[in-house]
Amino acid sequence: MEDSQGKPSGDLLVRRDGGLGEAMANVIERLTLHQLRVFVCVVESGGITHAAERLLVTQSTVSTQLARIRRVLGMPLFRRAGQRMALTAAGQMLYDRAQAICRQQERLASDLEALRSGAGGRLALGVSQTGAMYAVLEAVRRGREAVPALRLDVTVSYARNLFTYLLDGRLDVVVEWGGGPTPPALPQRALRTYPFYVLAAPHFPLPRPLTPEAFLQQSFVTMQYGPDEIGVVEWEVARRNLRPPHVVRLPSIDAVKRWTAAGLGITILSPLSVRDELAEQRLAVWPFPPMDFERPLTLFWKPGTPEVLLNTFAELLTGVLDETVPTRASRGGR
Secondary structure (H helix, E strand, O other), X not given: OEOOOOOEOHHHHEOOOOOEOHHHHHHHOOOOHHHHHHHHHHHHHOOHHHHXXXXXOOHHHHHHHHHHHHHHXXXXXXXXXXXXXXXXXXXXXXXXXXXXXXXXHHHHHHHHHHHHHOOOEEEEEEEOOOHHHHHHHHHHHHHHHHOOOEEEEEEEOOHHHHHHHHHOOOOOEEEEEOOOOOOOOOOEEEEEEEEEEEEEOOOOOOOXXXXXXXXXXXXXXXXXOOOOOXXXXXXXXXXXXXXXXXXXXXXXXXXXXXXXXXXOOEEEEOHHHHHHHHHOOOOEEOOOHHHOEEEEEEEEEOOOOOHHHHHHHHHHHHHHHHHHOOOHHHHOOO
């Protein structure tokens, strides 16, 4: 529809609410991304000359693209305001939309490159509430700061649940202690190996080193891993026929540490779990050769997980592990 002067009707091009009318929306579909980028560059550079320099093209090339945009829209993009050129209402509207489109295109290119390089994408992580959880959460925090294009989603649950989620595709990666009973046929990578300590309150009345008889007389405090499921520590205790007659199973790693620090029993944990408690002397290590064992903190992942994303997360996590506590090898023993 045209008005009496043969110009496109403004009612069709611009709605009263300031949005695009149906005719304008159809017209914009005829514009190319290249044309929009040239127009945005002209506006942000302050003129054709500077835009041509930024785009590394001739001024006539820029002028040609602007002329094509004007023909498509059927309205001028610029008006003279003294010694400079200002946007018309149509030019301003086009600039606002074109700028958003160009930024989205740039973000898309950046995100795709990040995905290719391992700096972007999404990994669904699973970890049980052990010392591993502390390290994983710190790695996720660092990842969000260092590689914001990489999305790391964390699920905390029992190990059995996590491996089920991994096998059915709900998780990409599980961080768990290796060396115990684990699902077969899962790709895995051991990151660092840690000793597990027998721990008690510093003034707990225990012989040093601990004897099997004294160990079996104490309440043993550990995590509750779900119905009919035991953790790696209880598994190791059972293997050695050293299960105490009284076992206290608590719902969180923090509850285990607090219960033990209160002098209500003994526990076995990795140094990842008790760095602060040992430093603040709320817990102490009791040498006990019969329970001298170590476990590798291990990545398990579903087949098909992008290797570049897996390596990026593994690098974040090992960085945390190396800074948090030493392994047995670097300590030279307990």
